[in-house]
Amino acid sequence: MKRLLIPLVMILTIASTAAKSTDSPTMTDHPELAKAFSERNVDGAFVLLDVAANELHAVNPSRLAQRRxxxxxxxxxxxxxxxxxxxxxxxxxxxxxxxxxxxxxxxxxxxxxxxxxxxxxxxxxxxxxxxxxxxxxxxxxxxxxxxxxxxxxxxxxxxxxxxxxISPLEQVEFVAALARGTLPASSENQATVRDMLLIERRGAATLYGKSGWSTSTNPQIGWWVGWIEHGEAIFVFALTIDVADRSDVDQREPLVRALLKALDVYG
The missing domain is CATH 3.40.710.10 (DD-peptidase/beta-lactamase superfamily)
Known part of the structure; x- marks a missing residue:
């Protein structure tokens, strides 16, 4: 696996959520997982933040700082x-x-x-x-x-x-803060929003998430963001894809689930 030092702009984006560590976060590139996109005939990127380990796992990292x-x-x-x-x-x-x-x-x-x-x-x-x-x-x-x-x-x-x-990196920063209850908002309201995003519980793990689809660009934009809680561990993810066809929209959740399983986080 190829490990990359994140450029300064990315470090500033992620550092506040990555367990307040003094170490610069590293990114592990997973080029072998790009086939999950090609098998579904979609272009996109995926990032997973392991909050406790202060580590990012990425597929197509060149797209992760791009705002949409x-x-x-x-x-x-x-x-x-x-x-x-x-x-x-x-x-x-x-x-x-x-x-x-x-x-x-x-x-x-x-x-x-x-x-x-x-x-x-x-x-x-x-x-x-x-x-x-x-x-x-x-x-x-x-x-x-x-x-x-x-x-x-x-x-x-x-x-x-x-x-x-917002970029995928900024999405995981924001969602990680919500998952940990550290946003500048009341703890009660953050807990309410977390509960609204709950999708399922599977054994000791809980999946939270929200999809998104913008039809106002060419290509259109598809999102799926959320997090996994497994005991004290929190894994935050963001997927973005280019939507060239209506059927591409239906690939968001299966694609995320496949990547989470491949990274041994959920599934």
Missing amino acids: FPASTFKIANSLIALETGAVRDENEIIPYGGKPQPVKAWERDMSMRAAVRVSNVPVFQELANRIGADAYAQWLEKLDYGNRMTGGNKEAFWLRGPLE
Whole structure:
């Protein structure tokens, strides 16, 4: 396996989450795992942060510092911001979707923020965005140090069509802090968001995650980010792929699961 020293910009991005270690994190390149992408006919990159070991494992590391629209992976931060600002009473408050026809039938109903995260309900989160407001977003994106922290004044779509962008390395930094409960937000609200992201428990391991898909670029962008808890160990991951065809979107979760299994983390 090829081991690389991370450039300074990457070290600054990751160091705050990697167990506060004084050692510069190392990255292990796994070129043998690139076949997981080629077998599915998709281009992309994957990074796994072993928080306790302060080590990154990467597939196609040249893409890991590239910022892209976060799409629905921003619902992780957005849910936390909604709770912190009081835009919702709690994660179970029913939020109106607005009554307009939607491209996804499952979005055409009022639902809680918890349910909206599960089905990536855009109009429900746009209602929350209107409640939160541009000024609060600006403050919280700065506070959370989320990606490039830009909204461009477009509070209803800045995470879908820009200008907000985030890299896979920044995704694992942010998600690792949430998983450890060290974001600058209340511990209760962080715990609530973590619970909203729970996907499954398998033996002693628990999988958390959130997908994302932006159709506003060419090629389109697919994400899957999250983490594994296994006892005291935390493994945070971020996948990004180029979506050239609708069928590519369905490859995100299977691809992550295959890579986690190959790295002997989960599965």
